[in-house]
Amino acid sequence: MVTTRFAPSPTGRLHVGNLRTALLNWLFAKRHGGRFLLRLDDTDPTRCRAEFATAIEDDLAWLGLVPDARFRQSDRLDRYEAALHRLAAQGRTYRCWETPEELELKRRLQLSRGQPPVYDRAALALSEADHARFAAQGRRPHWRFLLKADDPHEWVDLIRGPTRIDPGSVSDPVIRREDGSWLYMLPSVVDDIEFGVTHVIRGEDHVTNTGVQLQIFAALGATPPAFAHAPLLTAADGKLSKRLGSMSVDEFRARGFEPMAIKALLARIGTRHAVEPVCDDAALIEAFDLADLGRAQPRFDEAELAALNARIVHQLPYAAVRDRVPLLEAEWLAVRGNLTTVAEAEAWVPVLRGEVPPPALGPEAEVARAAAELIEDVERLGPESWAELTRRLAERTGRRGRALFRPLRLALTGRESGPDMAALLPLIGRERALARLRRAAA
Numbered sequence: 001m002v003t004t005r006f007a008p009s010p011t012g013r014l015h016v017g018n019l020r021t022a023l024l025n026w027l028f029a030k031r032h033g034g035r036f037l038l039r040l041d042d043t044d045p046t047r048c049r050a051e052f053a054t055a056i057e058d059d060l061a062w063l064g065l066v067p068d069a070r071f072r073q074s075d076r077l078d079r080y081e082a083a084l085h086r087l088a089a090q091g092r093t094y095r096c097w098e099t100p101e102e103l104e105l106k107r108r109l110q111l112s113r114g115q116p117p118v119y120d121r122a123a124l125a126l127s128e129a130d131h132a133r134f135a136a137q138g139r140r141p142h143w144r145f146l147l148k149a150d151d152p153h154e155w156v157d158l159i160r161g162p163t164r165i166d167p168g169s170v171s172d173p174v175i176r177r178e179d180g181s182w183l184y185m186l187p188s189v190v191d192d193i194e195f196g197v198t199h200v201i202r203g204e205d206h207v208t209n210t211g212v213q214l215q216i217f218a219a220l221g222a223t224p225p226a227f228a229h230a231p232l233l234t235a236a237d238g239k240l241s242k243r244l245g246s247m248s249v250d251e252f253r254a255r256g257f258e259p260m261a262i263k264a265l266l267a268r269i270g271t272r273h274a275v276e277p278v279c280d281d282a283a284l285i286e287a288f289d290l291a292d293l294g295r296a297q298p299r300f301d302e303a304e305l306a307a308l309n310a311r312i313v314h315q316l317p318y319a320a321v322r323d324r325v326p327l328l329e330a331e332w333l334a335v336r337g338n339l340t341t342v343a344e345a346e347a348w349v350p351v352l353r354g355e356v357p358p359p360a361l362g363p364e365a366e367v368a369r370a371a372a373e374l375i376e377d378v379e380r381l382g383p384e385s386w387a388e389l390t391r392r393l394a395e396r397t398g399r400r401g402r403a404l405f406r407p408l409r410l411a412l413t414g415r416e417s418g419p420d421m422a423a424l425l426p427l428i429g430r431e432r433a434l435a436r437l438r439r440a441a442a
């Protein structure tokens with residue numbers, strides 16, 4: 001069964017970039033009738049926090065990206081230990097004793113000589129006596145995975161196509177730290193194997209890791225999953241901005257963006273499809289294909305999100321908002337076309353059912369007066385009433401266009417602009433309309 005996973009580290013809130021990664025994994029799993037797993041990469045106890053793990057779950061739930069199963073790496077440390085033993089038995093791991101300062105010094109030396117900063121494997125030359133000596137000094141080793149030069153780092157990426165990493169350009173990765181904690185590289189492979197992950201969809205920043213991880217899959221005797229590396233989002237100006245990295249679900253929520261708008265945008269930017277106001281998950285899932293993602297870095301533009309959000313709000317059925325808006329269905333349908341966020345609906349409650357400030361119309365008060373007289377003769381206001389009223393008012397006052405509509409709208413709603421009056425007038429109702437017109441005429 002197709003199985004994807006989203007694997008954030010609970011070291012902070014989800015931002016728009018990793019929301020997109022989550023979404024791509026979710027869409028792909030749903031498109032293929034598969035499973036979407038949430039894996040918390042929490043092996044670094046100094047940086048991971050329980051409240052971020054909870055927040056990640058909440059953020060995904062808000063977007064409607066509900067995992068079929070969830071697990072955390074900190075519960076699986078014995079599995080990583082077992083894998084390390086298997087690799088060690090094959091001579092694919094080795095102990096190193098360099099301090100971070102020593103490594104940094106080597107790196108700078110290499111760079112100053114114009115060499116790639118690849119670990120020189122000095123530790124491979126150490127004898128057992130050397131190891132014993134370091135241990136006797138109270139030092140503790142970290143562990144590296146030994147890359148094979150003859151094992152090509154090659155795969156057909158589902159987004160990038162055939163991809164190759166030059167093995168000489170990559171250091172043997174550190175897989176375990178001095179304090180015994182695990183780095184990302186090995187646990188990720190162990191989990192992908194043991195949870196039957198079939199497709200790893202992640203950001204382009206992991207391309208080099210994939211080269212390394214392919215060798216770990218092979219060393220552990222497993223067939224690797226398929227890989228897809230999506231280009232990273234940039235801000236509207238084309239740069240990888242800090243702001244983008246800090247834009248969280250909280251902020252989207254606070255700004256009144258619909259989860260659907262975020263999904264519709266993030267599913268389509270960077271693909272050959274136009275960004276459209278897609279209103280339900282099924283339509284997004286149906287149309288989703290990794291092959292539609294391009295190689296160019298997509299731009300995430302807040303203004304585009306705001307515009308898309310408004311277009312989605314204009315189409316939202318009552319069922320999608322009934323718990324959130326203090327409106328009846330007909331009222332929602334009348335006002336939604338005028339909103340940019342669902343929360344703005346509340347502002348129309350006084351117009352529909354309450355009090356509106358009487359406008360100071362001056363000479364235009366004649367319009368309100370005439371309108372009141374016309375409505376007095378009508379028993380009930382219906383869908384045709386607005387057209388009828390404005391036609392007869394035009395005859396009676398000789399006013400047309402703005403000179404007619406503006407004072408009328410102001411008198412009836414207290415505002416210069418708003419939803420279609422034909423829909424609004426019957427909802428305001430005859431009594432309320434009359435009272436407002438009379439006050440405006442006075």
Ligand code: GLU
Pocket residue numbers: 006007008009041184188201202206
């Ligand atoms: N924890 C890693 C990250 O957030 C996961 C990468 C992966 O998907 O393998 O970058």
